[in-house]
Amino acid sequence: MIGKLNHVAIAVADLEKATASYRDTLGAAVTAPMDLPEHGVTTVFIELPNTKIELLQPLGEDSPIARFLEKNPAGGMHHVCYEVEDIEAAKIKLLADGARVLGDIKIGAHNKPVLFLHPKDFCGTLVELEQI
Ligand code: CO
DSSP states (O other): OOOSEEEEEEEOSOHHHHHHIIIIISOOEEOOOEEETTTTEEEEEEEOSSOEEEEEEEOSTTOHHHHHHHHOTTOEEEEEEEEESOHHHHHHHHHHTTOOEEEEEEEOTTSSEEEEEOGGGTTTOEEEEEEO
């Protein structure tokens, strides 16, 4: 069902500083910051030849990233995102297999449908699926 690794997301307290580390110290190509109010995050993508890194900073009062940073003040890996061809079919299969799907299919950072899966069902790691 899952295809390519689309990105690995890292939660950060200071997006400007994190972006500068990747751009200046690691020499990576970075995108401009983008606010995603529906997800409670501001994102920057680090573009690597074979995949992307998504830096996530909390946006707004009730950001899930703010709660993550309370537990991990230095920041840390937040989720992995795998590509799927048909997100509706993926959701039906996951639910049939007893996996916990978090919320509904939403439109993600690339203007494509995304779905999140509970970390307890996938080795302690939050999983995002993105329809390509
Ligand atoms: Co993501």
